[in-house]
Amino acid sequence: DQQVKQNSPSLSVQEGRISILNCDYTNSMFDYFLWYKKYPAEGPTFLISISSIKDKNEDGRFTVFLNKSAKHLSLHIVPSQPGDSAVYFCAASGKGGGNKLTFGTGTQLKVEL
Amino acid sequence: DTAVSQTPKYLVTQMGNDKSIKCEQNLGHDTMYWYKQDSKKFLKIMFSYNNKELIINETVPNRFSPKSPDKAHLNLHINSLELGDSAVYFCASSPVGGAWDTQYFGPGTRLTVL
Numbered sequence: 001d002q003q004v005k006q007n008s009p010s011l012s013v014q015e016g017r018i019s020i021l022n023c024d025y026t027n028s029m030f031d032y033f034l035w036y037k038k039y040p041a042e043g044p045t046f047l048i049s050i051s052s053i054k055d056k057n058e059d060g061r062f063t064v065f066l067n068k069s070a071k072h073l074s075l076h077i078v079p080s081q082p083g084d085s086a087v088y089f090c091a092a093s094g095k096g097g098g099n100k101l102t103f104g105t106g107t108q109l110k111v112e113l
Numbered sequence: 114d115t116a117v118s119q120t121p122k123y124l125v126t127q128m129g130n131d132k133s134i135k136c137e138q139n140l141g142h143d144t145m146y147w148y149k150q151d152s153k154k155f156l157k158i159m160f161s162y163n164n165k166e167l168i169i170n171e172t173v174p175n176r177f178s179p180k181s182p183d184k185a186h187l188n189l190h191i192n193s194l195e196l197g198d199s200a201v202y203f204c205a206s207s208p209v210g211g212a213w214d215t216q217y218f219g220p221g222t223r224l225t226v227l
Contacts, residue, residue, distance in 0.1 A: 002155075034213055036164060043117070043203050043218025044156070093213060100169055101213050103156040 003027045004092050006104035014112055019077040020109050023090030026071065030092040032101075033074045035064060037085045038106070047088070048075070080111045116140050117196050117219040119204050125225045126194055134189045134222045136204030142217075144168070144210045145187035147179060148203040150221070156203070163210050191224075199226045 005024045013019045021035075031052040036044035049066045050057040050073065057064050063076045077084055090104040117138045126132055138145060147159040148170075161169035165181040176192045191198060201223050207216040 024126070032213070042220050045218065046214050046216060049214045091213070093211065099211065100158045100161070102215075105154045106156075111214070 002105075003030075004090055004102050004104040006056040006088075006090055006107050008107050009020045009105070010055060010108040010110070012110045012112060013080050016079045019075075019080045019084065019109055019111065021077075021088050021090075021109065023073045023075075023104055024071060025073075025092050027092070027094065027102075028071070029094040032093045033064070033066060033073050034091045034093075034101075035062075036089045036091060036103075038089060044089055077109075080109075082111050082113060085109055116204055116217050117204055119202075119222050121222060122220065123225075124224050125227065127227055128194055128196060129182070130194050131190070131192045132194060132224070133191070134202055134204075134224070136187050136189070136219060138185055138204075138206040138217070140206055140208075140217060142206035142208050144183060144207050144212070145181065145184075146207075146216070147187065147189050147204040148205060148218075149203040150203065158223040160187075160189075168210055194224075194226045196226050199224055206217060216217075 003026050034049040035047040037047045038044040048062045066073045087106040089106045091101050093101050120135045146161045150156045159173050160179045162181045164184050166177045178190045181187045201221045202219045204219040
C-alpha cells in the first residue's frame with residue numbers, strides 16, 4: 001500500500017526556470033512532510049519540511065506548499081540551477097513527526113543549461 | 114569527516130550466504146535506523162534503535178538482525194541471503210527518534226545476491 005506517491009519519475013527544466021515537484025499522500029494521519037534530495041552514490045539529505053498546521057514553508061530558493069484537503073504537496077525550486085539535478089524524495093510521518101517515515105519513490109530532476 | 118559511514122559500499126554474494134553491513138555515526142545521535150531501497154526505488158524503514166534499544170521493527174524477515182554494540186554503531190546481519198534481498202541499504206541517524214529533519218543518511222550499501 002503506497003501511502004506517499006510521486007507520480008512523475010522524472011522532470012527536466014531549463015536553468016533559471018521554476019521546477020515543480022509533486023507528491024500525493026493517502027493517509028490522513030500524516031501531519032509532517034519533508035523533502036529529501038539525493039545525489040548518485042550518496043544518501044538522501046534533508047531539504048525542507050512543513051507541518052500540517054501550515055500551508056507554505058520557504059527556505060531560500062525552495063518552497064513547499066501543502067494542500068491538506070487535496071492531500072497534495074509540492075516543492076518549488078526557483079530559479080533552478082544545474083546543481084539541483086538530483087532525485088527528490090517526498091516523505092511523510094504521523095503524530096507530530098514521531099513514529100516512522102514513509103517515503104515516495106522519488107522524482108529525478110534534471111536542470112539543463 | 115564523514116557523519117554516517119557504512120561498510121562495505123558494495124557487496125556481491127551468493128544465495129544462502131550470511132553477510133553483515135556495518136554502520137557508524139560520529140554525530141553523537143541517540144537514534145539510528147536501517148532503510149532498504151528496493152529495485153522499484155521504494156525507500157522503506159526496517160529498524161530503528163534508540164540508545165541501543167530497538168524501537169521500530171517493521172515486518173522484516175527474521176533473517177535480518179540488527180545489532181547495536183553502542184549508540185554510535187548499528188550493524189545489520191543478514192542470514193541465508195535470498196535473491197529478493199538485493200537492494201541498497203541505507204543507515205541513518207538522528208538526535209532523537211522522529212527528528213526527521215535532522216536525520217543524516219549514510220552513502221548506502223548496494224547488496225547484490227546472485
